[in-house]
Amino acid sequence: IVSDSSVLLCVCISLCLAWLHGDPRKVLHPTDSYGRFCGQKGTPNAKKPILFYFNILKCANPAVLINLQCPTTQMCVLKCPDRFATYTDMQLQHKLSKSYWEYYRQFCKPGFNDPNKGDFHIFRPNLLMCVCVCVCVCVCVCVCVCVCVCVSYRGLLISLVVSLVFILLLRFTARLLLWFTIIAVIFLLAYGMWYCSMELSQLRETPGSDVAIVDVGLHTDLQVYLQLRQTWIIFLVSLGLTEVSILVMLIFLRRRVQVAIALLREASRAMSYIMSTLFYPVVTFFLLAVCISYWAVTAVFLASSNEAVYKHTFLVNTFFSLCQTFNRTNISKTASCLGSQCTFAFYGGETPYHRYLFILQLFNLLVFLWLVNFSLALEQCTLAGAFASYYWAKRKPQDIPPCPLFSSFSRAIRYHTGSLAFGALILSVVQLVRIILEYLDQKLRGSNNMVSRFILCCLKCCFWCLERFIRYMNRNAYIMVAIYGKNFCTSAQEAFFLLMRNVVRVAVLDRVTDFLLFLGKVLIAGGVGIVAFFFFTRKIPVIQEEVPTLNNYWVPLLTVVAGSYLIAHGFFSVYAMCVDTLFLCFCDDLERNDGGSEKPFLMSPELHRILGKSSHSRISPLQILLVWDKCLPSSNSKMLQVRIKEPKTTEEMCHPSNMSVKILSHSGHSISRGNKSNTTTPQVYLLTSHPGSVLRFSKKDLQSTAHLIFQTHVHTKTA
Numbered sequence: 001i002v003s004d005s006s007v008l009l010c011v012c013i014s015l016c017l018a019w020l021h022g023d024p025r026k027v028l029h030p031t032d033s034y035g036r037f038c039g040q041k042g043t044p045n046a047k048k049p050i051l052f053y054f055n056i057l058k059c060a061n062p063a064v065l066i067n068l069q070c071p072t073t074q075m076c077v078l079k080c081p082d083r084f085a086t087y088t089d090m091q092l093q094h095k096l097s098k099s100y101w102e103y104y105r106q107f108c109k110p111g112f113n114d115p116n117k118g119d120f121h122i123f124r125p126n127l128l129m130c131v132c133v134c135v136c137v138c139v140c141v142c143v144c145v146c147v148c149v150c151v152s153y154r155g156l157l158i159s160l161v162v163s164l165v166f167i168l169l170l171r172f173t174a175r176l177l178l179w180f181t182i183i184a185v186i187f188l189l190a191y192g193m194w195y196c197s198m199e200l201s202q203l204r205e206t207p208g209s210d211v212a213i214v215d216v217g218l219h220t221d222l223q224v225y226l227q228l229r230q231t232w233i234i235f236l237v238s239l240g241l242t243e244v245s246i247l248v249m250l251i252f253l254r255r256r257v258q259v260a261i262a263l264l265r266e267a268s269r270a271m272s273y274i275m276s277t278l279f280y281p282v283v284t285f286f287l288l289a290v291c292i293s294y295w296a297v298t299a300v301f302l303a304s305s306n307e308a309v310y311k312h313t314f315l316v317n318t319f320f321s322l323c324q325t326f327n328r329t330n331i332s333k334t335a336s337c338l339g340s341q342c343t344f345a346f347y348g349g350e351t352p353y354h355r356y357l358f359i360l361q362l363f364n365l366l367v368f369l370w371l372v373n374f375s376l377a378l379e380q381c382t383l384a385g386a387f388a389s390y391y392w393a394k395r396k397p398q399d400i401p402p403c404p405l406f407s408s409f410s411r412a413i414r415y416h417t418g419s420l421a422f423g424a425l426i427l428s429v430v431q432l433v434r435i436i437l438e439y440l441d442q443k444l445r446g447s448n449n450m451v452s453r454f455i456l457c458c459l460k461c462c463f464w465c466l467e468r469f470i471r472y473m474n475r476n477a478y479i480m481v482a483i484y485g486k487n488f489c490t491s492a493q494e495a496f497f498l499l500m501r502n503v504v505r506v507a508v509l510d511r512v513t514d515f516l517l518f519l520g521k522v523l524i525a526g527g528v529g530i531v532a533f534f535f536f537t538r539k540i541p542v543i544q545e546e547v548p549t550l551n552n553y554w555v556p557l558l559t560v561v562a563g564s565y566l567i568a569h570g571f572f573s574v575y576a577m578c579v580d581t582l583f584l585c586f587c588d589d590l591e592r593n594d595g596g597s598e599k600p601f602l603m604s605p606e607l608h609r610i611l612g613k614s615s616h617s618r619i620s621p622l623q624i625l626l627v628w629d630k631c632l633p634s635s636n637s638k639m640l641q642v643r644i645k646e647p648k649t650t651e652e653m654c655h656p657s658n659m660s661v662k663i664l665s666h667s668g669h670s671i672s673r674g675n676k677s678n679t680t681t682p683q684v685y686l687l688t689s690h691p692g693s694v695l696r697f698s699k700k701d702l703q704s705t706a707h708l709i710f711q712t713h714v715h716t717k718t719a
Helices: 004-021 063-067 087-096 099-107 131-203 229-252 254-273 275-303 357-391 404-415 417-443 450-484 488-501 503-536 541-546 554-592 605-611 699-704
Strands: 050-053 074-077 307-313 341-348 622-628 640-645 660-664 684-686 695-697 708-713
Touching: 004 275, 004 357, 131 229, 131 254, 131 503, 131 554, 229 254, 254 275, 254 357, 254 503, 254 554, 254 605, 275 357, 275 404, 275 554, 357 404, 357 417, 357 450, 357 554, 404 417, 404 450, 417 450, 417 488, 450 488, 450 554, 488 503, 488 554, 503 554
Parallel strands: none
Antiparallel strands: 050 074, 307 341, 622 640, 640 708, 660 708
């Protein structure tokens, strides 16, 4: 089993290698194409603090993150260009005045000093972009985004409060609230469809609205797309398909939806006793922030540890063996190597460290995935241990241990870190393989080899399925680890076979509960988003004066919606973990206990009624307590009438009599002890004849008759 020291050792190795060889100044300060810093004292570019890109669009390449080198010429300049011209225009202006050339020569590649050269050197400033302009734009965008986030904080706080109140209300009104969620989502989608149809009808009379989205292209102003009919048609079709899908699921899975609602109500009861679990995602968020910071810093140090590599370039045909080495500022004037110079090629190196730098980046990525999955595994194991302590308590809430969340977290850190790290490593390796396959897919995107593309597509699909399976099995394995404290492999094996023995319940309830929780997240995010929309568009008369002035309300609106969904997802992830833990504990409880006095069920009667087996199985969906009438029959009477009462606690399930019972059906035919009736209802099992026996009836039996007639044979007790 992998221990936690292995993870820490990997982190320390990658950090030491990166910090020993890395130079973060290459990231913090701009460098030109020759590896020299811009605006740094003691360098030739001390008075040129601005980096100028010939074509910054070429920097949109994933390889830039690895080599920190954009595949276009870069220069340090004093200020950005403020005019545009082609090389031919500049030649024409140069003949009139040399001031034009003095201005543009600072933006030309080194070595190009003659404006009268031929047209094969085309200088096109309209394709050039200066990073100072981009930086100014980026700074403005960042400031605007920060302002939008500050404006949106109220909506985020509202979503936080709404999510918390929603989960608290599930404790008392689970069925009502969940059905309200389903109906509200249906009406919300219907309102969206109506709004889209109204906008579409208005645009039918607007000229130019029939233009296709593809013809419009990319625009930062979203209002451009909202003026197109095709945009609203896409919205309308998407909402319609979602509406139909939800309605179909409710029609064909309405019984399962009711069972899932009851299971969620039981989970809300467990969370009401352990309210601290709702705030554990804050700990996970902090751990994930640390992991992301570690990965980003290490990746930057690794990427900046390359050295500048220079190569000979030749303006005319010559032989390299006849040329001597020159620096960048000196150009050879020897006839045998005319025009050769030593120019910057890329960041790299010839040492073993530089040759395997890409492998180190992959290793750093693997460690990052490992740490992220370990943090999530720690959350799942901690929550599972807390909720399992609720389930296995004989008396609730008296037997629930104090501070169950802290106790579970302590056990996970002290005893289960190896199991969590091993499960996280398996998942991280599969995720790394998927990332490599995506990288290869990007490289082969322009290839015409259909066989390789087909094989790659199959591999991507297989590893996607494998990742989903491992993620699901790890989740259940961590639950078993939290309950019994066994190692990861044993826990995963037991969880797998336990789920396979209850595959019908798993297939239906797991998906239905996830669907209901998803509807809850959509309701919260959508509801807060609608309120934010009316707020930013000043359609709420009461608070119009408090609305800040915004040039574009889409950024804060999207921030509110996305933030609300993430906040709701954090709360509901705890809820989903509670449901999975209770369900797995229930399946294990059914196999380990039989409901008798020696091995009583530890589940609540309501949970047993929700998920119990039918009357054809070992466990009935309803457990009935037979309460004898206070008026006992006379000694010569052979018939006894009893009342049926649903049990409220586990103790009430015991039969109070010291008699053996022989059951008679309605037709008068006797039913053998311990066998099922082959006659009409009621269908009854007589499991035992000793004190403490339990009679189990199907739900159909209870609806068909209100009383059962029993013939009793009283036995005297002997010493």
